[in-house]
Amino acid sequence: MTTAKQAPRANSVGQDRIRKDGPLKVTGTAPYAYEQPVKNPAYLFALTSTIAKGKIKSIDVAAALAVPGVLEVMTHENAPNLFAKTDNELYILQNNEVHYFGEYIGAVVAETPEIARHAAGLVRVEYGAEPHDTHFRPDHPERYDPRRINTGIPSNSSQGDVEQGLAEADAVVDEIYTTPYEHHNPMEMHSVIAQWDKERLDRVLGLLGDRPHLLIHDASQGVAFERLMLAPVLGLLPQQIEINSPYVGGAFGSKGIPHAQVMLAVMAAKLLPGRPVKYMLTRQQMFRSVGHRLTTHQRFRLGAQSDGTLTAIAHDVQQSSSRLKQFAEQTVNATRHLYAAPHRETSTRMVPLDIGPATFMRAPGEFPGMFAQETAMDELAVKLGLDPIELRLRNKPSTDPESGKPHSSHHLDECFSEGARLFGWDQRRSAPRSRQEGEWLYGMGVASASYPKQMTLATKASVKFEGGKYHVAIAAADLGTGTWTTLTQIAADALQVGEEDIALQIGHTDLPVAYLAGGSTGTYNWGSAVMVAAVNFRSKYGEHPKEGDEAQGGTHYPDEAKQYVMDAYGAHFAEVKVSTVTGEVRVTRMLGVYDPGRIINPRTANSQFIGGMTMGISAALHEESYLDSRFGHVVNSDFAGYHIAANADAPDVQACWVEHPDPMFGPTGAKGIGEIGIVGVPAAIGNAIYNATGKRLRQLPFTPDKLLD
Known part of the structure; x- marks a missing residue:
């Protein structure tokens, strides 16, 4: 009979650990589908x-x-x-x-x-x-109100009187921002047996x-x-x-x-x-057939008093949809929660087209929506003569603007102050075209980042003692994000054993049911289930379990969590240089500072943040799928025509965080980090381009032709 050894608390969570799956992947022995x-x-x-x-x-x-x-x-x-x-x-x-x-x-x-x-x-x-229609236009005669958008929230919202708020404002921004079709291009193509x-x-x-x-x-x-x-x-x-x-x-x-x-x-x-x-x-x-990021046309309006206090926020979105299957992104979501204003209004309309269905793409909804919001905030700061960071912090809400609920944690101001110090924001010159070296104009820009806690389906995990190890099973997924490593760390601490005593099993339907890896929910959702299963196991079998002893547990969030709005926050800082000869934009430095709750593994977290920022740089400078409306196909459907960021496009990308564990996200104290790294990146880069050149770009991507006209 095999019995468990008694071990001191492992203290794995929070420690830098190399990826458990790393050796398999670098040797080509990790079997993909x-x-x-x-x-x-x-x-x-x-x-x-x-x-x-x-x-x-x-x-x-x-x-x-x-x-x-x-x-x-x-x-x-x-x-x-x-x-x-x-x-x-x-x-x-x-x-x-x-x-x-x-x-x-x-x-x-x-x-x-x-x-x-x-x-x-x-x-x-x-x-x-038959006659087809694949041409996106915001005034499409068949556009419609989807009523509900992704995550199940209403497509429209209204508080106060936006027109009154704009009339009372000393400064107003009223502009159109657009984002194009984009396609996912992971290294592993979709495959199935x-x-x-x-x-x-x-x-x-x-x-x-x-x-x-x-x-x-x-x-x-x-x-x-x-x-x-x-x-x-x-x-x-x-x-x-x-x-x-x-x-x-x-x-x-x-x-x-x-x-x-x-x-x-x-x-x-x-x-x-x-x-x-x-x-x-x-x-x-x-x-063609595995989804894409839909295209958006966004009218964003802001009104503010001379001291920067917002009086009105309005965000009206038109976005594409397949006639075959609707996917309505929550593009207006961050607008409803990030900044305070007495008069607020958002709306979403879908344009039905004869195209393939869209789907989730890293930070669905929040990504295009925050590009519009954070660019508009920068434009307002310029009009008022305020520092862009100061404008944002003056409008940080004391409670959630949409629901009136308090925040479970909200450290955006700390992200900005730490980021400004590390990035050297005090060296920024507010007047455009103030710094030039040869053909290159330099500028700095900033943007907020915000991503909400998503609702998830029930998730379960099990712990079984077998062969001298604790077999932790959950139908989670590792997309390269580090799940094999972080769940092992969480399980080790919860069971108070070493990581070498944990045998993790994921990625199979025979295992306890788990919600998918999406919406930045994986670590805190799966981790919560693992921790509860571990507690149940120890409560039932103590420190000396016998061979075959097993217990299960499910995700647990405090009852009072429903009384709070729970978001992750961050601040993005970008420095760019723009060629006065070719219009080329290069990101010379980028820093992200985040408020992610507890960090389970600094190494994998840093990888997620940098990965998000790099993907944001790619969308800002390169990515656009050209849909030929005559035939309905994407013209640039390979890497010869669809450009993504390479190493040279992201020479100095760094991330850090201000760690404040948030118990309302469950016993791990971790918030989601998969999406928070990307949401504000294009706006920060666009704002830096304005600071460098004096030219405001409101259409992604920021290609040279837009800077030479």
């Missing part, structure tokens, strides 16, 4: 539409089927029937309709990926094209104990959430679907929910029962 070992796999290559709207009149697959090594060609004519249309994005190949360019219309499955791709090029499709149990599928279905079983290896931000979404469409019980995703090579929101490629592989595998079907998207296909 496409690399999971399976026997005798078949390979899929997708058939996608080349029109934006219409119907398939005919589809000739004869030439493809004649290619040696082709196993099956699946189209709407022979695809398995789906059960429930609970998600339009997943309900594919059930008819001949085409809803957007690049939509899946079939698949070729073959012995090798090369054969599948070659045969796919031999399939001939005749379309009946699907396999049905042949024996169970061949037997009569529906009998108790004789139900079909589906195994999926997927690049997923949340296997439990994915299973719940797939089950009704397939007509299966959740327990009939097994999903495995221990390692994910980047996601940024694009792998938060299952997209159509998962269903495509699952349906193709059903035509070849017992045989695993593998599909990895090409980089070009990543721009």
Whole structure:
């Protein structure tokens, strides 16, 4: 019999630890979804539409089927029937309709990926094209009020009288800010392996104990959430679907929910029962069917007295949406909470288009919304002749402006004061074009950062003593964010043992159900469940458990947490230089100072903050997906045309934090940090460009042409 050793408290939380998965990843031995070992796999290559709207009149697959090594060609004519249309994005190949360019219309499955791709090029499709509309315009005649936006909050809000507040103001800002379509481009393309149990599928279905079983290896931000979404469409019980995703090579929101490629592989595998079907998207296909950041047109109005006190805030947003499936970002959310003003108003309208569905992209909603808000605040500071930091701090609310609730913690002022000291803000020259070295104009800019605590579904964890180790199990995900490491640290402290005594299991639907890795909820949500499970384990078995002893626990937040508004905060500082010859913008320095609650691991936290800032630099200077409205496709759908930040674009990016554990976020005291690193970055860079050149840019990205006209 194995018994546990008694150990002193580990004190792992807060310590700098290298990543537990690091050695596996640098040696190439961490198996991602496409690399999971399976026997005798078949390979899929997708058939996608080349029109934006219409119907398939005919589809000739004869030439493809004649290619040696082709196993099956699946189209709407022979695809398995789906059960429930609970998600339009997943309900594919059930008819001949085409809803957007690049939509899946079939698949070729073959012995090798090369054969599948070659045969796919031999399939001939005749379309009946219909008039389509893919051109985003804020005055679109069919724009509509979605009523609710992402996270379930109302699309509109109003307090006081904005027009009165603007009339009473000594200074007013009334401008339009726009953000473009952007696409996720993680290093690991979306990939999936699907396999049905042949024996169970061949037997009569529906009998108790004789139900079909589906195994999926997927690049997923949340296997439990994915299973719940797939089950009704397939007509299966959740327990009939097994999903495995221990390692994910980047996601940024694009792998938060299952997209159509998962269903495509699952349906193709059903035509070849017992045989695993593998599909990895090409980089070009990543721009078609796995989501994108929608485009926005934002009118932002501010009114203020001469001392900088805000009298009115109004934020009106028009944003794109797919006709097939709505995704309405919470672009107005930060506007409702960050600054105080007696007169406030926000609204959201969607523009329906014949395009693929949008999805979460790092800091959905808050990212484009804070670009508008923090640029407008800088413009107001210029009009009033105030320091931009001083203007923001004068309007820091004592309670939440929307609800009137107190904040659980709010250290934005500390972030600004510490950041100003470290960055050398006192050296900034307020007048534009005051510092020039050769062809380069230099300037500094600043912006606030804010991201709310998101509501999450129930999350559970278990602790089992086996083989001399504590096996901690939870269906969490590691997207490269450090989950393998941080949950091990949390578990070690909660059980009062060393990290070497913890055996963590994540990324599988057989484990206790966990909410997905999204909305900056992972560490405090999963960590809370792990801590509660550990407490329950110790309470039940003490310091000397026996082999096989096990206990579970779920997330816990204090009852009084509902009485508070719980946000994470930060301040972004940027220095840029702008060429007077070419209009090129280079970020020379960037600093982020954050109020993230308790930091579990300084190393992985620093990586998250710097990663967010680098992604923000990329969006500020480069990223824009050009959608050709004549055909409905993204023109620059590869890295030759879609530019992302390289090392040279982020030479000196640093992060630090002011650590104030927040117990209202649960027993970890940690807030979310995944999104807070990006939300204010483009505004800080744009404000620095103004400080350098005197030219105000209100349209992302800040490309040279916008500085030379």
